[in-house]
Amino acid sequence: MNINKESLLQNICVIAKSAGESIIAIYHDMTNYQIRKKIDKSPVTEADIISNNIILSSLKNITPNIPILSEENPIPWDIRKNWQDYWLVDPLDGTKEFIQHNGEFTVNIALIEKGKPILGVVYAPALNLMYFASEKQAWKKTDKHIRPISCCQANPMSVIISRSHNNDVDKMNKFLSNLGEHKIIKIGSSLKFCLVAEGKAQLYPRFNNTNIWDTGAGQAVAIASGAHVNDWNGSPLNYIPRESFLNPNFLVST
Template identity: 60%
Template sequence: MLEQICQLARKAGDAIMKVYDGEAPLNVSHKSDDSPVTAADLAAHAVIAEGLAALTPELPVLSEEDPPGWDVRQHWQRYWLVDPLDGTKEFLKRNGEFTVNIALIEQGKPTLGVVYAPALGILYSAAEGKAWKEEGGNKEQIHIRDARPPLVVISRSHAASDEELKEYLNQMGEHQTTAIGSSLKFCLVAEGKAQLYPRFGPTNIWDTGAGHAVAIAAGAHVHDWQGKTLDYAPRESFLNPGFRVSIF
């Protein structure tokens, strides 16, 4: 099934790129939390929702662009967790650092994940304890990698205003940092380019599910600041606690 989900993510990426390249109108609006939503978000959602309904009609879907109410999803044991366009701010900045995120959640754990960056032509995927990266027609299995000093990957959009992050980095000792958007931060740790992604600012479960799957399949740990693994079992709030993705 992983290959079918990869194909679906690529199809959603094609819909996003039509808007990104100006072939379709952008149509920016804002949600109640003031986060932007574009025609690309909605087009990718439509592609994924239709594709998943055809592929696994028995499984419900939780997408950022159409989240069911708590009464509908409170007993879900297996479901698809989708962010059709993660990194809408990066999409609007036109820096290419946005992704399609699709994860399969089973008993609260992300067991399959696909992260596709259509503007960069890079696809990360994970299932059955293995993770891969596809770029330029090449597919290779990826693993975490130790490096000293460690490279810390931080959010391009949120890090500058995050005082907790600044304090954490100040106490960390020798390290380097790099900034990137969307769930690509998980993937940099997974492929061994970075060793740590600390997150203090708010995220929702659809921001992290697919990247989480890729990171743990590559050997990384994804824990909240109390040391518990991030949990995707149904709960009323979509918000994650703060967390760290690390090789340590």
């Protein structure tokens, strides 16, 4: 892929912020939207759809030759099976957090190249936090500062788990029992990847279903910070096109 990744990353940050602003406009007027259920029973709101439309139209404008796979626009397998490079988008990751009004939801945009997330932006508009990464560098941006981030070890270690999705209890308990002293942090959306990336947590074990758009951008940030994102067989989580959108269970570690 012959593109200027630094310039592209700046553009994606702008797109994510624009999409996030559209979400916040609805978030602050919670009486003015409906919650619907998709085929898989997961919730979807007007905010998901508006954010999705902004991201897709913007990406098509700046990279018209790169196809896009979004949670709200799943592309049939026969069309995407030979994709080498593509955008992977979750326009509102953490819809349950959005509905619960706890602020822990994000806009996720990742660029996949030959199965690897090489660029990613995770924007949490309600928290005014943006994490972004390209190649081997990751950054965190607040309203006042932009700083590079990297993962780190800690004693006792912190383990981050999902706030709203139940892991396989037996597998999780077995995993935690083998760690020794540790602290638990619960948070929603792909912010879990980002907390590992900036050193606030050391492990993020996942023992229940995720889809590829849930993880692509967060994985890009985590890997660029020096962390590892592997399935439980030790292989890196990859995004080579496959018929199912489901990921294997995985571990993010420093």
